[in-house]
Amino acid sequence: MTTASADAHGHHGDHGHDHPEHLAHHFDTLEQQFDSCKLGMWAFLLTEVLFFSGLFVAYATLRANNPEIFSLAASFLDTKWGAINTVVLLVSSFTAAMSVRNAQLGETSKLKRNLLITLVCAGAFMCIKYVEYSHKYHVGLLPPGMEHSMFNPETPYIPHGDHTGEYLELQAHTADMTPAERVHTMTTLGRFFGVYFFLTGLHGVHVLIGMGVIGWVLMRANRGEFGPDNFTAVDLVALYWHLVDLVWIFLFPLLYLIH
Amino acid sequence: MTTTTPDVHYLNHEKGFKSWFWTLDHKRLGVMYMWSVIAAFILGGIFALLVRMELMEPNGYVLENAALYGFSDKLSAADLYNHFFTLHGAIMVFLVIIPGIPAALGNFALPMMLGAKDVAYPKLNRFSYHLWLTGAIFFVMALVTKGLDTGWTFYAPYSTSHSDSAVIWATMGAFILGFSSIFTGLNMLVTIHKMRPDGMTWFKMPLFIWAIYATAVIQILATPVIGIALLMLTVERTLGVGIFDPALGGDPVLFEHIFWFYSHPAVYVMILPAMGVVSELIANFSRKPIFGYRSIAFSSVAIAIFSFIVWGHHMFVSGQSDIVNVVFSALTFSVAVPSAIKVFNWVATLYKGSISLDTPMWYALSVIWLFGIGGLTGLWLGTLGTDIHLHDTYFVVAHFHFVMVGSAIFSFIGGIFYWWPKMFGVMYSEGISKLGCAIAFIGFNMTFLPQFVAGSHGMPRRYFDYDPQFEVYNYWSSIGAMVLGVGLSIALYALVRSLMGERKPAPANPWGAVTLDWQCTSPPPPHNFDHAPPVDGPYDHELVRWNDELNGYEPVDPVDGDPNLARMGSAKTV
Numbered sequence: 001m002t003t004a005s006a007d008a009h010g011h012h013g014d015h016g017h018d019h020p021e022h023l024a025h026h027f028d029t030l031e032q033q034f035d036s037c038k039l040g041m042w043a044f045l046l047t048e049v050l051f052f053s054g055l056f057v058a059y060a061t062l063r064a065n066n067p068e069i070f071s072l073a074a075s076f077l078d079t080k081w082g083a084i085n086t087v088v089l090l091v092s093s094f095t096a097a098m099s100v101r102n103a104q105l106g107e108t109s110k111l112k113r114n115l116l117i118t119l120v121c122a123g124a125f126m127c128i129k130y131v132e133y134s135h136k137y138h139v140g141l142l143p144p145g146m147e148h149s150m151f152n153p154e155t156p157y158i159p160h161g162d163h164t165g166e167y168l169e170l171q172a173h174t175a176d177m178t179p180a181e182r183v184h185t186m187t188t189l190g191r192f193f194g195v196y197f198f199l200t201g202l203h204g205v206h207v208l209i210g211m212g213v214i215g216w217v218l219m220r221a222n223r224g225e226f227g228p229d230n231f232t233a234v235d236l237v238a239l240y241w242h243l244v245d246l247v248w249i250f251l252f253p254l255l256y257l258i259h
Numbered sequence: 260m261t262t263t264t265p266d267v268h269y270l271n272h273e274k275g276f277k278s279w280f281w282t283l284d285h286k287r288l289g290v291m292y293m294w295s296v297i298a299a300f301i302l303g304g305i306f307a308l309l310v311r312m313e314l315m316e317p318n319g320y321v322l323e324n325a326a327l328y329g330f331s332d333k334l335s336a337a338d339l340y341n342h343f344f345t346l347h348g349a350i351m352v353f354l355v356i357i358p359g360i361p362a363a364l365g366n367f368a369l370p371m372m373l374g375a376k377d378v379a380y381p382k383l384n385r386f387s388y389h390l391w392l393t394g395a396i397f398f399v400m401a402l403v404t405k406g407l408d409t410g411w412t413f414y415a416p417y418s419t420s421h422s423d424s425a426v427i428w429a430t431m432g433a434f435i436l437g438f439s440s441i442f443t444g445l446n447m448l449v450t451i452h453k454m455r456p457d458g459m460t461w462f463k464m465p466l467f468i469w470a471i472y473a474t475a476v477i478q479i480l481a482t483p484v485i486g487i488a489l490l491m492l493t494v495e496r497t498l499g500v501g502i503f504d505p506a507l508g509g510d511p512v513l514f515e516h517i518f519w520f521y522s523h524p525a526v527y528v529m530i531l532p533a534m535g536v537v538s539e540l541i542a543n544f545s546r547k548p549i550f551g552y553r554s555i556a557f558s559s560v561a562i563a564i565f566s567f568i569v570w571g572h573h574m575f576v577s578g579q580s581d582i583v584n585v586v587f588s589a590l591t592f593s594v595a596v597p598s599a600i601k602v603f604n605w606v607a608t609l610y611k612g613s614i615s616l617d618t619p620m621w622y623a624l625s626v627i628w629l630f631g632i633g634g635l636t637g638l639w640l641g642t643l644g645t646d647i648h649l650h651d652t653y654f655v656v657a658h659f660h661f662v663m664v665g666s667a668i669f670s671f672i673g674g675i676f677y678w679w680p681k682m683f684g685v686m687y688s689e690g691i692s693k694l695g696c697a698i699a700f701i702g703f704n705m706t707f708l709p710q711f712v713a714g715s716h717g718m719p720r721r722y723f724d725y726d727p728q729f730e731v732y733n734y735w736s737s738i739g740a741m742v743l744g745v746g747l748s749i750a751l752y753a754l755v756r757s758l759m760g761e762r763k764p765a766p767a768n769p770w771g772a773v774t775l776d777w778q779c780t781s782p783p784p785p786h787n788f789d790h791a792p793p794v795d796g797p798y799d800h801e802l803v804r805w806n807d808e809l810n811g812y813e814p815v816d817p818v819d820g821d822p823n824l825a826r827m828g829s830a831k832t833v
Contacts, residue, residue, distance in 0.1 A: 145499010
């Protein structure tokens with residue numbers, strides 16, 4: 001029993017049925033197996049959508065309470081990098097979709113190429129994210145509870161090297177405010193960055209997981225495992241990757257384009 | 260011919276720790292879930308008894324003996340009480356009731372009820388169980404490090420900024436358990452959709468499967484929301500993102516919304532499968548097709564849908580707007596309709612049935628009584644005016660214990676007694692089992708009926724002490740808790756005893772049920788069925804008849820599709 005496999009993509013059952021190669025022992029037909037895997041993936045994607053939904057609700061609540069401060073905060077995000085990342089992910093989604101077609105048609109070399117492009121795009125996305133994150137970290141555009149955050153109501157702001165531009169800009173912006181208004185503005189800005197890091201961070205974790213599974217599928221493609229009668233894994237990974245892309249399609253305007 | 264146990268079955272075809280720990284067999288996973296859940300239930304039960312000991316009299320036991328435990332003052336002893344009720348609640352909710360029926364009994368019985376060899380994703384199934392174990396370890400870590408005193412609801416800002424107990428161990432444990440539950444639900448959903456045998460249309464499925472299906476929908480759609488809520492709480496506590504913590508401008512009521520968006524549907528993750536078990540028990544022990552099959556099936560789905568739009572009734576006094584309160588109050592009553600439909604159908608099934616009072620039926624009948632009380636008192640709490648008075652009192656505590664323990668746990672135990680012969684191929688002592696059920700039933704009512712009175716007189720929940728006017732209710736409640744503990748211990752003893760010493764082998768079908776799970780041997784072979792068995796209606800009891808030699812029921816062939824011959828007893832046996 002332990003050698004019998006649930007893995008829809010690989011091994012076959014261990015007990016004398018007249019089973020096709022890629023059919024797990026507890027399924028009757030390849031079609032049933034494929035449909036089951038596909039349905040399960042869609043159900044999992046629903047789970048994922050609702051997983052993100054809590055954060056979107058938090059975003060909506062906090063933004064509805066202070067729309068103008070959220071707008072101000074968004075001006076500190078780098079729209080250029082955000083837009084480039086959006087394009088990068090859209091390209092990767094396209095190549096992911098193409099790789100499913102390649103697998104279905106048995107075009108192994110094209111499959112490998114498209115998977116590789118998808119993987120490279122995912123990596124590029126993370127690199128750009130790293131550039132953005134590290135800048136904000138050095139400047140102190142961080143959640144309000146963090147020690148280095150310029151929005152932390154309890155610790156004084158300590159500039160990090162030359163990265164003081166944003167801080168001075170905010171000083172100028174809040175110069176005419178009463179102390180209470182200034183505190184309110186600063187903590188609300190902090191909350192924006194709390195939500196920003198949480199949402200993009202959780203999305204980033206999903207990108208990393210995506211890179212893992214794309215890499216896994218690529219390895220199997222290199223072994224020539226996929227073809228017209230066995231492309232489930234590619235299909236499912238591509239579905240997941242489209243969701244990761246879709247989440248970003250919502251994150252980009254909601255975070256970067258609201259000022 | 261007497262009843263014999265098959266030589267090779269799923270329990271003995273492989274041996275050793277590894278063959279169990281790394282198994283892909285849904286039956287073994289179901290059995291392991293069951294024992295794990297029972298272990299967690301005992302742990303949670305100990306905390307329940309500690310709570311009741313403390314509350315037995317004003318200035319109760321724990322406080323009086325505070326010096327024994329090294330507490331110099333009342334306050335730190337009272338804090339210990341916070342840990343008791345929190346750990347009781349958290350363990351019982353996350354480790355026991357939520358996985359109880361879907362993961363343990365669902366795993367064991369559902370694929371067999373479908374005539375399938377396994378669930379759709381056996382590896383994911385095993386992963387779910389390993390996640391459960393990991394989550395349980397996290398809870399134990401919380402227990403042995405700094406404990407947990409937030410209440411199982413983890414309300415912000417106490418949990419994010421003030422409690423110095425092991426909140427993160429517990430929230431991450433619940434997060435992991437949440438994914439265990441999601442993957443179980445996903446597995447069941449796909450299994451039900453794609454692995455039904457030829458001839459089993461949606462309306463030929465046993466009602467237990469309908470219930471598990473509705474549960475799976477909730478698990479898939481609601482559980483990720485508590486996952487993110489607990490993750491947000493954890494990040495709030497560690498990094499201070501300012502979403503929930505009012506000191507950073509966050510909104511603590513937002514946590515309550517997101518929390519209850521899951522945790523109200525979670526109530527139906529607990530009760531829906533229980534209703535499924537009761538539907539099976541009532542039909543099979545009345546030996547009568549269940550009354551109103553379709554309305555029971557649809558009411559499961561209706562409950563699953565309504566469960567998503569009533570969460571605000573947990574927050575009537577949280578400061579949400581009046582209009583929101585009124586809407587949520589009105590919506591809450593929508594859940595009462597399908598719940599009542601089920602109860603009426605069960606009672607109608609009993610009417611003119613040929614009732615056999617075996618142990619599982621004792622539990623099923625108990626559930627009708629207990630769920631009746633639990634369900635009807637829920638209407639008081641859904642009504643805005645009365646809830647303002649009863650909110651956060653012992654009335655609420657009694658209400659949800661009637662539903663979660665009286666209905667869900669009693670159904671779970673009833674289900675264990677029902678499938679026990681199939682699981683282990685042994686019959687238990689009916690006498691001892693019924694004694695356990697009776698004592699547990701009496702103890703349960705003794706524990707929680709007085710709490711309704713105490714609550715309606717205004718005794719608040721979660722307090723470590725109370726006014727002397729509440730003493731009589733609390734005294735009897737604590738006595739009842741011990742009686743309940745004795746009853747449940749006897750039930751467990753009856754089960755364990757059946758495995759010891761001289762075993763009484765179980766026939767393939769001791770209860771005369773017609774669902775497919777009773778068509779394989781007891782215990783079942785490793786792969787359940789070589790070929791999917793032919794499917795008839797799940798409650799056509801004329802398709803089986805008693806055989807003295809087998810000491811159980813055997814299928815009869817409705818010759819040429821004519822069931823009348825079978826009814827007259829002249830059909831040839833298979």
